[in-house]
Amino acid sequence: xxTRSVTPDAVRLLSxxxxxxxxxxxxxxxxxxxxxxxxxxxxxxxxxVVVLSGxxxxxxxxxxxxxxxxxxxxxxxxISLLFNAFFSSLMVMLVFSTGILVYSGMxxxxxxxLLLTLPVRAETIHAHKFREAMWFSSWGFVLLGSxxxxxxxxxxxxxxxxxxxxxxxxxxxxxxxxSVGSICCMALVAWMTRLRMHALTxxxxxxxxxxxxxxxxxxxxTNVDAMSAAWFERTFARLAVTEQKLFPSxxxxxxxxxxxxxxxxxxxxxxALFESLTFLALLVANALALQLLAGWLARVxxxxxxxxxxxEMPSRRQRRLRWFDQALxxxxxxxxxxxxxxxxxxxxxxxxxxxxWSQFVIFFGLLGLYFxxxxxxxxxxxxxxxxxxxxxxxxxxxxxxxTTRFVYPMxxxxxxxxxxxxxxxxxxxxxxxxxxxxxxxxxxxxxxxxVLLSDSMLGLPWRLIAQHEVCCLMLCMGLSGIAxxxxxxxxxxxxxxxxxxxSGFGGTLSLVISSLFIMSVVVVAAVPTHLFxxxxxxxxxxxxxxxxxxxxxxxxxxxxxxxxxxxxxxxxTFVPLVLGLRAFRRLEV
Amino acid sequence: xxxxxxxxxxxxxxxxxxxxxxxxxxxxLFALLGPNGAGKTTTIRMLVGLLHPSRGAVRVCGHDLVKxxxxxxLHMGYVPDEPCLYDKLTGRxxxxxxxxxxxxxxxxxxSRIDREIEHFELGEFADDLAESxxxxxxxxxxxxxxxxxxxxxxxxxxxxxxxxxxxxxxxxDLLSARTREGMTVFMSTHTLAMAEEMxxxxxxxxxxxxxxxxxxxxxxxxxxxxxxxxxHLYLEVTSSRSRES
Numbered sequence: 001x002x003t004r005s006v007t008p009d010a011v012r013l014l015s016x017x018x019x020x021x022x023x024x025x026x027x028x029x030x031x032x033x034x035x036x037x038x039x040x041x042x043x044x045x046x047x048x049v050v051v052l053s054g055x056x057x058x059x060x061x062x063x064x065x066x067x068x069x070x071x072x073x074x075x076x077x078x079i080s081l082l083f084n085a086f087f088s089s090l091m092v093m094l095v096f097s098t099g100i101l102v103y104s105g106m107x108x109x110x111x112x113x114l115l116l117t118l119p120v121r122a123e124t125i126h127a128h129k130f131r132e133a134m135w136f137s138s139w140g141f142v143l144l145g146s147x148x149x150x151x152x153x154x155x156x157x158x159x160x161x162x163x164x165x166x167x168x169x170x171x172x173x174x175x176x177x178x179s180v181g182s183i184c185c186m187a188l189v190a191w192m193t194r195l196r197m198h199a200l201t202x203x204x205x206x207x208x209x210x211x212x213x214x215x216x217x218x219x220x221x222t223n224v225d226a227m228s229a230a231w232f233e234r235t236f237a238r239l240a241v242t243e244q245k246l247f248p249s250x251x252x253x254x255x256x257x258x259x260x261x262x263x264x265x266x267x268x269x270x271x272a273l274f275e276s277l278t279f280l281a282l283l284v285a286n287a288l289a290l291q292l293l294a295g296w297l298a299r300v301x302x303x304x305x306x307x308x309x310x311x312e313m314p315s316r317r318q319r320r321l322r323w324f325d326q327a328l329x330x331x332x333x334x335x336x337x338x339x340x341x342x343x344x345x346x347x348x349x350x351x352x353x354x355x356x357w358s359q360f361v362i363f364f365g366l367l368g369l370y371f372x373x374x375x376x377x378x379x380x381x382x383x384x385x386x387x388x389x390x391x392x393x394x395x396x397x398x399x400x401x402x403t404t405r406f407v408y409p410m411x412x413x414x415x416x417x418x419x420x421x422x423x424x425x426x427x428x429x430x431x432x433x434x435x436x437x438x439x440x441x442x443x444x445x446x447x448x449x450x451v452l453l454s455d456s457m458l459g460l461p462w463r464l465i466a467q468h469e470v471c472c473l474m475l476c477m478g479l480s481g482i483a484x485x486x487x488x489x490x491x492x493x494x495x496x497x498x499x500x501x502x503s504g505f506g507g508t509l510s511l512v513i514s515s516l517f518i519m520s521v522v523v524v525a526a527v528p529t530h531l532f533x534x535x536x537x538x539x540x541x542x543x544x545x546x547x548x549x550x551x552x553x554x555x556x557x558x559x560x561x562x563x564x565x566x567x568x569x570x571x572x573t574f575v576p577l578v579l580g581l582r583a584f585r586r587l588e589v
Numbered sequence: 590x591x592x593x594x595x596x597x598x599x600x601x602x603x604x605x606x607x608x609x610x611x612x613x614x615x616x617x618l619f620a621l622l623g624p625n626g627a628g629k630t631t632t633i634r635m636l637v638g639l640l641h642p643s644r645g646a647v648r649v650c651g652h653d654l655v656k657x658x659x660x661x662x663l664h665m666g667y668v669p670d671e672p673c674l675y676d677k678l679t680g681r682x683x684x685x686x687x688x689x690x691x692x693x694x695x696x697x698x699x700s701r702i703d704r705e706i707e708h709f710e711l712g713e714f715a716d717d718l719a720e721s722x723x724x725x726x727x728x729x730x731x732x733x734x735x736x737x738x739x740x741x742x743x744x745x746x747x748x749x750x751x752x753x754x755x756x757x758x759x760x761x762d763l764l765s766a767r768t769r770e771g772m773t774v775f776m777s778t779h780t781l782a783m784a785e786e787m788x789x790x791x792x793x794x795x796x797x798x799x800x801x802x803x804x805x806x807x808x809x810x811x812x813x814x815x816x817x818x819x820x821h822l823y824l825e826v827t828s829s830r831s832r833e834s
Contacts, residue, residue, distance in 0.1 A: 010691075010693055010694070010697055010738060010739065011663055011691040011692055011693060011738045012663075012691075012692035013659055013660070013663060013692065014690070014692050018692070022686070022689050022690065026675075026678075026686060029677075029678060029682060030675060030677045030678065033677035033678070033718065034677055037677070037718070110671070110673040111673065111675070113639060113669070113673060114669075114673040116638060116639055117637045117638060117639065117662060117665075117667045117669075118662055118687070118690050118691075119659045119660075119662040119663045119690065119691065120659070120662075120690060121659065303638070303641070303655075303658065304641065306639065307639065307640045307641040308641075310634065310639060310640055311598070311599075311600050311640060312600070312601075
């Protein structure tokens with residue numbers, strides 16, 4: 001009966017090189033299939049991504065070109081400080097972002113569960129997931145860093161070795177903090193399984209306190225005008241703290257500055273190039289050493305850590321805000337109760353989904369930090385007004401990313417649970433309205449507070465603050481209407497992943513319409529005010545003696561602007577909502 | 590082929606599996622039964638190396654799952670309760686990935702992939718991306734992948750979930766044929782009819798302890814119930830534990 005051999009000849013354990021090649025092939029196939037399916041199924045999204053990235057890159061390049069030309073002429077010695085500040089902040093961010101991505105990829109994904117049951121080395125799995133995490137955490141650096149460093153090379157008239165060395169410098173630098181993040185993640189999970197969240201919280205708190213301290217010391221007590229020579233001197237003196245010779249950020253900035261040097265005749269400076277290559281060698285050596293350490297740690301700690309994490313008891317249900325849920329559920333008339341109960345359900349899901357509220361807190365927190373620091377600059381009136389409108393646009397754009405990423409998929413996800421809701425005495429309209437209210441009320445308070453903070457710091461008059469708050473109200477309403485309405489009009493009932501739903505055609509369309517809506521609101525509100533301020537400061541005849549521009553820049557122009565904003569806001573709210581409600585009533589699940 | 594040697598696994602203060610000692614020889618189909626929370630999934634996860642025992646050792650073909658997991662995995666195939674595939678790979682590409690992972694020679698891999706595609710009737714959709722598959726199609730593909738390298742030990746966690754009756758028949762016939770050839774099958778299931786029809790021995794776990802281990806005939810004998818179904822016997826075993834506690 002038992003004819004099989006215990007050690008079959010048909011199979012063998014792969015060498016490390018074979019395993020690496022196999023995973024490289026896997027990544028290449030997955031990447032190609034992703035691009036291919038985007039080319040066939042999501043052309044709009046792909047085109048938008050490419051075009052917007054190109055525009056973003058070009059805009060940044062132009063900005064950095066201007067900035068470096070200015071600094072090169074006036075404050076050439078501060079480039080090193082600027083690079084050090086930029087790269088050291090990036091280094092800290094890369095440590096945390098890669099650590100978190102490695103954690104989700106190596107310990108929480110179904111792919112990791114599959115790979116751990118196959119005859120593959122733990123260090124190979126780590127290398128595979130590390131590359132994925134490093135790519136996701138560092139593409140922002142490439143998008144932001146490449147125009148900056150290219151512009152620097154152009155301004156400094158650097159020779160070709162500088163441009164050739166850019167990529168090796170960037171890659172070897174990124175590997176260092178990414179490896180540190182990965183090593184910290186594996187060590188925390190394996191040896192501090194229960195305390196990993198505490199350790200992460202302490203780390204994030206230290207980094208946040210350091211960032212706030214740095215921001216505060218740079219911008220506080222600066223009574224001199226922004227962009228003046230004295231302001232630069234004080235600011236850069238405070239940035240000197242980031243210039244540490246043991247930091248890879250210093251090796252990178254020094255290496256790049258040396259590579260950009262030219263000799264007196266404008267040719268390649270041999271000595272400087274040698275220095276630059278020495279810094280590159282230092283970066284590469286450290287990156288490789290850290291990769292070896294990470295590989296060794298994966299071998300001894302990955303399977304152990306995965307096992308320990310899987311063996312954790314689920315956390316106890318949070319009941320601290322139960323009173324609030326009950327109060328909300330039972331407040332008001334009985335007819336509105338189903339809608340309120342749906343709201344309570346969504347609120348609970350939001351509170352218990354750390355990925356949602358943590359991003360909300362981080363983005364709005366950073367924005368708040370920036371607004372608080374606005375006080376440090378002295379602006380004239382029209383400049384402050386312009387910054388106020390730009391800040392309003394930024395608040396709207398950040399809100400639109402949340403409404404697209406988290407609110408747009410809500411109806412699709414609800415559709416999958418229709419077997420629950422369909423049996424309850426809830427009208428379909430109430431489901432749609434509950435999502436709208438959830439998004440509108442949830443976004444309104446933080447956005448209005450942020451706009452108030454920005455305007456107060458800029459010292460804007462109360463009339464302008466009131467106008468901005470009306471715009472903010474309309475933005476919150478409109479963005480919620482667009483996300484919920486389109487979500488109900490184009491639900492994707494087969495997909496269970498909210499990120500995939502939001503990245504589909506409907507989600508992309510929602511993001512594009514939201515962006516256009518924000519721009520329309522800000523332009524409509526800002527143009528009359530700007531014309532009015534110019535007329536006030538430079539005389540009424542400057543803009544145009546008569547005609548539409550003169551009227552727009554007059555006292556009625558601002559009022560008309562606000563009325564237009566309200567009309568735009570109500571249109572953006574109710575048109576998609578009505579379309580969505582009609583479609584959702586007819587939806588067959 | 591499979592050995593659990595005084596294996597205990599705890600989750601904080603809770604003991605999920607307590608002092609499990611079990612040996613399953615070559616060519617046996619073993620079914621692990623038990624109510625929800627009995628410790629079946631923990632046992633399976635220790636057997637495939639996803640969880641390490643708090644005490645004791647698990648061995649497959651003599652290889653310790655903690656000390657030498659790769660050598661143990663070389664002899665194993667695993668079908669989890671939730672099939673995991675790469676959405677952006679076709680069924681055939683996924684099978685090639687698994688074949689390559691086991692270091693199978695090119696020609697042999699080609700013939701085995703064709704064999705499993707035919708066995709599990711995957712031909713129609715083998716070249717479609719896995720993201721378009723239904724649950725049953727995914728489950729069939731995972732079965733095919735787990736059998737590609739002719740493993741000595743096949744571990745199945747709720748194997749029939751999502752399969753249509755025809756696929757269930759295919760799987761049952763394959764398991765019977767493979768166990769006759771010497772493959773050992775360790776299966777966790779709630780489908781008592783399948784265990785009754787196919788298992789050489791059953792184990793019934795209750796609250797982390799193996800309450801019964803033997804053939805269904807032995808279970809009948811132990812329970813002093815001459816002619817009754819496995820469902821009746823199972824309920825007797827699991828409820829007697831409840832009465833004791």
